[in-house]
Amino acid sequence: MYIPYNSGYEYHKSIFGAIETGQSVEFRIVLPREFCCHHARLVIKKDTESFENFIGMQWDCMQGEHEEWWKVSFCPEESGLYEYRFEYDTRWGTSRIFNYGNGVGKIREDGALWQLTV
Numbered sequence: 001m002y003i004p005y006n007s008g009y010e011y012h013k014s015i016f017g018a019i020e021t022g023q024s025v026e027f028r029i030v031l032p033r034e035f036c037c038h039h040a041r042l043v044i045k046k047d048t049e050s051f052e053n054f055i056g057m058q059w060d061c062m063q064g065e066h067e068e069w070w071k072v073s074f075c076p077e078e079s080g081l082y083e084y085r086f087e088y089d090t091r092w093g094t095s096r097i098f099n100y101g102n103g104v105g106k107i108r109e110d111g112a113l114w115q116l117t118v
Contacts, residue, residue: 005105018117
């Protein structure tokens with residue numbers, strides 16, 4: 001199983017556990033180069049709201065010849081519980097990364113969201 005994100009690893013999520021209001025956390029996903037990803041984004045919302053925020057990720061670097069990293073920083077302005085997932089675009093359409101369990105991400109059409117406590 002390919003793992004594009006694991007919330008327990010610092011190189012995927014720069015701060016493990018809760019963060020403070022105004023504190024920035026960096027999220028990074030890794031995708032196979034053969035996907036030809038041309039855009040990725042963090043999709044995040046407060047658990048009490050239905051409105052989702054789509055925050056564009058920037059291409060970060062290559063890992064070897066076959067994987068590429070995308071990153072984004074998020075700095076919450078309000079305390080609360082946030083839920084998030086990732087999306088990315090290829091020439092074949094949009095795909096999503098959901099929490100498959102234990103913080104491990106899997107490319108799926110639907111699934112559980114990760115939580116971020118602020």
